[in-house]
Amino acid sequence: MKLEFELDTYKSEIKPTWCPGCGDYAVLNALQHALTTLQLEPWNVLIVSGIGCSSNLPHFLSTYGFHAIHGRAVAVAEGVKLANPDLHVIVTGGDGDGYGIGVGHFIHAMRRNLDLTYIVMNNEIYGLTTGQASPTSEMGMKTKSTPIVGVIENPIDPIALALSTGATYVARAFSGDVKQMSELVAKGLEHHGFSLIDALSPCVTYNKINTYDFFRKRVYDLNKEGHDPSDLKAAFMKALEWPVMQRDRIPLGLFYRNDKVPTYEDLEPAYKKGNPVKQALGVEDADEILREFL
Amino acid sequence: MSTPEIVFRIGGAAGDGVSSTAESFAKMCSRSGLHAWTYSSYQSVIRGGHVWTQVRGGNQPLLSHGTDPNVLVCLNQQTMDVHQGDVLEGGAIVFDSDLVKPDPSKLRKDVRLLGIPLRKMAQTITPTGIVRNTVALGAAVRLCDIDFRHVESAFQDIWGDKKPEVVAHNIQAAKLGVEAVQQAGGSLKLGLRFTEVPRYLMTGNEAVALGALAAGVRFHAQYPMTPASSILHWMAAHGPQRGVVVKQVEDELAAMNMAVGAGHAGVRSMVATSGGGFSLMVEAIGQAGMTETPLVAVVVQRGGPSTGLPTKTEQGDLNLVLGAGQGDWPRGILAPRNTRECFDLTAKAFNLAEVYQTPILILSDLYLGEGFRTVDKLDFNVPIVRGMMAADGGVAEGRYKRYAYTDSGVSPRVLPGTKGYQYIAATDEHMESGELISDILAGLPEFVEERRKMHEKRMRKLEGLRKDMPPPELWGSPNADLTLIHWGSTWGAAHEAIRHVEEDEGIRVNSLEFPALFPFHADETLRILKGVKKTLSMEANYTGQFARLLRAETGYKPNFTFPKYDGEPFTWREIADKILEVVA
Ligand SMILES: Cc1ncc(C[n+]2csc(CCOP(=O)(O)OP(=O)(O)O)c2C)c(N)n1
Ligand code: SF4
Ligand SMILES: [Mg+2]
Numbered sequence: 115m116k117l118e119f120e121l122d123t124y125k126s127e128i129k130p131t132w133c134p135g136c137g138d139y140a141v142l143n144a145l146q147h148a149l150t151t152l153q154l155e156p157w158n159v160l161i162v163s164g165i166g167c168s169s170n171l172p173h174f175l176s177t178y179g180f181h182a183i184h185g186r187a188v189a190v191a192e193g194v195k196l197a198n199p200d201l202h203v204i205v206t207g208g209d210g211d212g213y214g215i216g217v218g219h220f221i222h223a224m225r226r227n228l229d230l231t232y233i234v235m236n237n238e239i240y241g242l243t244t245g246q247a248s249p250t251s252e253m254g255m256k257t258k259s260t261p262i263v264g265v266i267e268n269p270i271d272p273i274a275l276a277l278s279t280g281a282t283y284v285a286r287a288f289s290g291d292v293k294q295m296s297e298l299v300a301k302g303l304e305h306h307g308f309s310l311i312d313a314l315s316p317c318v319t320y321n322k323i324n325t326y327d328f329f330r331k332r333v334y335d336l337n338k339e340g341h342d343p344s345d346l347k348a349a350f351m352k353a354l355e356w357p358v359m360q361r362d363r364i365p366l367g368l369f370y371r372n373d374k375v376p377t378y379e380d381l382e383p384a385y386k387k388g389n390p391v392k393q394a395l396g397v398e399d400a401d402e403i404l405r406e407f408l
Numbered sequence: 409m410s411t412p413e414i415v416f417r418i419g420g421a422a423g424d425g426v427s428s429t430a431e432s433f434a435k436m437c438s439r440s441g442l443h444a445w446t447y448s449s450y451q452s453v454i455r456g457g458h459v460w461t462q463v464r465g466g467n468q469p470l471l472s473h474g475t476d477p478n479v480l481v482c483l484n485q486q487t488m489d490v491h492q493g494d495v496l497e498g499g500a501i502v503f504d505s506d507l508v509k510p511d512p513s514k515l516r517k518d519v520r521l522l523g524i525p526l527r528k529m530a531q532t533i534t535p536t537g538i539v540r541n542t543v544a545l546g547a548a549v550r551l552c553d554i555d556f557r558h559v560e561s562a563f564q565d566i567w568g569d570k571k572p573e574v575v576a577h578n579i580q581a582a583k584l585g586v587e588a589v590q591q592a593g594g595s596l597k598l599g600l601r602f603t604e605v606p607r608y609l610m611t612g613n614e615a616v617a618l619g620a621l622a623a624g625v626r627f628h629a630q631y632p633m634t635p636a637s638s639i640l641h642w643m644a645a646h647g648p649q650r651g652v653v654v655k656q657v658e659d660e661l662a663a664m665n666m667a668v669g670a671g672h673a674g675v676r677s678m679v680a681t682s683g684g685g686f687s688l689m690v691e692a693i694g695q696a697g698m699t700e701t702p703l704v705a706v707v708v709q710r711g712g713p714s715t716g717l718p719t720k721t722e723q724g725d726l727n728l729v730l731g732a733g734q735g736d737w738p739r740g741i742l743a744p745r746n747t748r749e750c751f752d753l754t755a756k757a758f759n760l761a762e763v764y765q766t767p768i769l770i771l772s773d774l775y776l777g778e779g780f781r782t783v784d785k786l787d788f789n790v791p792i793v794r795g796m797m798a799a800d801g802g803v804a805e806g807r808y809k810r811y812a813y814t815d816s817g818v819s820p821r822v823l824p825g826t827k828g829y830q831y832i833a834a835t836d837e838h839m840e841s842g843e844l845i846s847d848i849l850a851g852l853p854e855f856v857e858e859r860r861k862m863h864e865k866r867m868r869k870l871e872g873l874r875k876d877m878p879p880p881e882l883w884g885s886p887n888a889d890l891t892l893i894h895w896g897s898t899w900g901a902a903h904e905a906i907r908h909v910e911e912d913e914g915i916r917v918n919s920l921e922f923p924a925l926f927p928f929h930a931d932e933t934l935r936i937l938k939g940v941k942k943t944l945s946m947e948a949n950y951t952g953q954f955a956r957l958l959r960a961e962t963g964y965k966p967n968f969t970f971p972k973y974d975g976e977p978f979t980w981r982e983i984a985d986k987i988l989e990v991v992a
Contacts, residue, residue: 127807128843131847131848155827156830157824157825157826157827157828157829157830158825160673160824162669165835170844170847172832173832173834173843173844176830177830178824178825178830178831178832179830179831179832179833180669180672180699180832180833180834181832181833181834181835181836181844182665182668182695182835183665183691183692183695183835186661186665186691186692186695189657189661189662189665189666189669190665190666190668190669190672191669192662192666192669193627193629193665193666193667193668193669193670193671193672193673193677194669194670194672194673194824195669196627196653196655196666196669196670197626197627197653197669197670197671197673197674197675197677198673198674198675198823198824198825200825201673201824201825218658218659218661218662219658219661219662219665221658222657222658222662382648382653383648383649384626384647384648384651384652384653384654386648386649386651387649387650387651388651390626390627390651390652390653390670390675391626391673391674391675391823391825393626393651395623395624395626395676395792396622396624396788396789396792397621397622397650397788398650399650400622400786400788403618403621403646403788404608404785404786407608407609407610407614408438408439408606408607408608408609
């Protein structure tokens with residue numbers, strides 16, 4: 115069958131400028147595959163990103179995009195989505211962008227259960243700024259900003275955070291497995307509600323600890339081990355496995371999915387008047403509004 | 409001046425219901441056909457503290473909340489101690505005779521003391537005596553000859569059908585107040601003319617919200633902060649039914665970033681806050697400048713710096729909005745002078761934002777934003793101009809250039825969702841297509857040139873914007889001996905002061921005022937300044953932020969300055985005194 119939108123349709127003329135071997139290539143690839151699988155019209159997709167190596171991603175695709183400031187991609191995306199709920203709004207960015215400077219927006223967007231898909235390219239480091247500690251850097255990790263004794267604070271566990279904050283689709287993927295990642299992204303895009311895909315995406319230049327090898331030795335597919343993604347309690351236990359409890363086994367796959375929670379858009383009263391961007395302007399009941407001031 | 413007017417002042421502790429009582433009184437004035445103007449002096453505690461509100465009512469359009477009251481209501485001793493000496497000759501003081509003692513040595517001549525057992529009377533209606541203020545309100549209504557019908561209708565509006573017994577209790581209480589005055593000399597015979605034609609009464613913040621609604625706002629994001637919160641409250645109660653997404657967000661960073669997203673998606677989008685919140689929006693508003701995203705940001709100033717004086721007024725955030733954001737980006741700053749302009753300029757701001765694809769700021773303040781004033785009927789049929797669009801359905805030929813170089817600096821826009829025009833809006837420096845030049849191309853000779861051109865394109869928008877912003881106005885007598893220079897809410901007190909000194913002292917004074925602060929109308933201003941003699945610049949901040957802008961833009965330095973930073977609004981009397989001082 116001939117597809118209306120081929121894989122290449124989603125590619126832009128701009129070539130990625132990431133270091134050779136950077137995990138973000140796989141994320142780009144996976145997202146492109148997911149868009150192709152779902153045959154989303156490129157003009158009805160808007161990808162918002164922040165600042166970081168990973169946040170350059172929207173430039174390499176042929177959809178609409180908004181390359182926002184550092185840490186604010188989620189908030190910008192929320193504004194886009196609320197203004198035009200017919201768009202497919204995807205957020206992409208780094209661990210520093212989403213779990214550090216922007217963590218407040220991340221939490222509140224999840225609690226709102228807005229219908230957004232958020233892909234975080236988590237490399238446990240600040241890549242673009244040449245290798246400082248990130249909120250997911252492990253204890254003891256020596257970086258440019260922690261050169262003496264290494265990191266002395268706990269890493270954020272984005273999966274547990276998402277589960278506790280109301281995200282209704284929570285998954286982890288790895289750049290070493292594009293097929294699984296693109297499936298998880300595609301399902302996240304289909305999901306009606308907030309979906310998080312924490313993508314372990316090695317920075318080959320500045321993170322010499324969390325390398326492809328590091329992950330290959332440790333990852334496993336939790337869904338193949340019988341995890342039931344409708345079970346929130348079990349999802350929590352799986353989330354805590356890494357990095358909170360131990361360092362040896364890292365679960366990948368779908369931790370949690372709940373399709374029964376209404377989205378923010380489902381509950382927003384203004385939509386009774388239609389999609390805001392498509393509404394006619396002007397006020398129909400000026401006299402009634404003014405009467406209250408008499 | 410001898411035109412009859414009511415100046416009603418009520419004071420008590422926070423939690424005594426001072427402002428709601430005053431608000432009811434203001435409503436009764438406007439429903440009696442009077443012009444009305446209120447000012448509330450309060451603090452940010454919920455209980456305790458000294459709170460007073462003044463309501464001025466008159467047959468002529470008003471310019472300020474006036475100065476000394478002819479009716480003072482004291483709900484506690486502190487109010488009596490602080491305000492009793494202000495009451496005008498022939499005025500009256502209503503106080504709770506069981507709680508409060510006047511000091512006759514402090515009073516002006518002929519001030520009638522109306523000690524009424526407010527609480528005890530109220531307790532005859534409800535055991536808690538909760539309607540105590542209403543007894544006092546009834547007394548004031550009688551003193552000012554306001555028709556009791558307006559008392560009944562005001563209570564009906566507040567509690568309505570939901571709580572008929574509360575309406576009944578309050579009407580009963582007001583009647584007790586009326587009777588008490590009746591037995592103690594009756595009305596003050598202020599000589600006002602009442603009509604059957606009610607006037608519209610609203611705050612500047614409400615007028616901003618109405619202007620936005622008229623202009624078709626479809627997204628409003630805000631985090632609560634005094635004195636901007638009532639914009640959120642009004643929008644939240646009235647917007648959604650009319651299609652407006654109203655979002656209370658986690659912080660002001662979210663508010664601005666969401667507004668940017670919404671503006672980018674294509675709706676008319678706005679935020680409102682005060683200086684502290686705007687400080688958090690600074691990086692994100694620059695993002696709108698860079699991505700050429702339209703939005704309207706309302707900053708209702710309060711006393712700074714830092715948390716400052718949350719419930720007091722100031723004009724100290726001009727530098728903040730002028731300089732907000734790293735680097736240069738084109739912005740427009742409007743500063744409404746009165747309630748009517750809050751409506752008009754907000755509506756206009758949305759057109760400017762979309763035509764020039766950049767943020768437009770509205771700089772208001774607590775005095776203007778929170779004070780109730782009567783206005784003529786607002787016309788919701790405001791002009792709506794949405795700016796240039798590249799696409800009306802067709803597919804772009806070649807690659808669409810979102811940031812195409814144009815003479816005006818404005819590049820035709822498309823909205824996400826439009827087939828065939830996909831592009832990336834970027835906060836990094838970019839080319840006409842939106843492709844970045846910041847990361848790897850910057851510095852190459854070709855891209856040094858490209859950067860220069862793109863930056864000039866954006867900044868060129870200021871030229872058109874300046875032409876479309878309201879010009880400075882010279883108000884009052886030609887050939888005046890002194891010209892006042894001011895902006896924003898100082899307008900009313902300045903005009904009133906000018907009338908007083910002209911009538912009472914025969915000094916000719918006029919005023920130069922600026923409904924738009926940026927881009928600055930330098931040529932126009934210089935032309936006006938050529939024709940003036942001496943100038944006195946007045947603004948509510950320490951450093952003379954506007955005077956510095958004026959000097960930077962025109963080289964002109966005012967002869968005299970009158971800075972005010974005590975948190976209180978300018979009164980006409982202090983301006984008049986200053987005029988006399990500098991003219992002498
Ligand atoms: C407000 C602000 N602070 C700091 C920076 C500098 N900065 C740019 S990207 C970045 C961190 C990027 O890390 P991450 O989000 O993990 O992305 P990565 O490069 O690793 O993909 C920082 C600190 C900025 N652009 N803006
Ligand atoms: S620095 Fe790291 S994150 Fe950035 S492009 Fe290179 S490998 Fe990727
Ligand atoms: Mg990173």
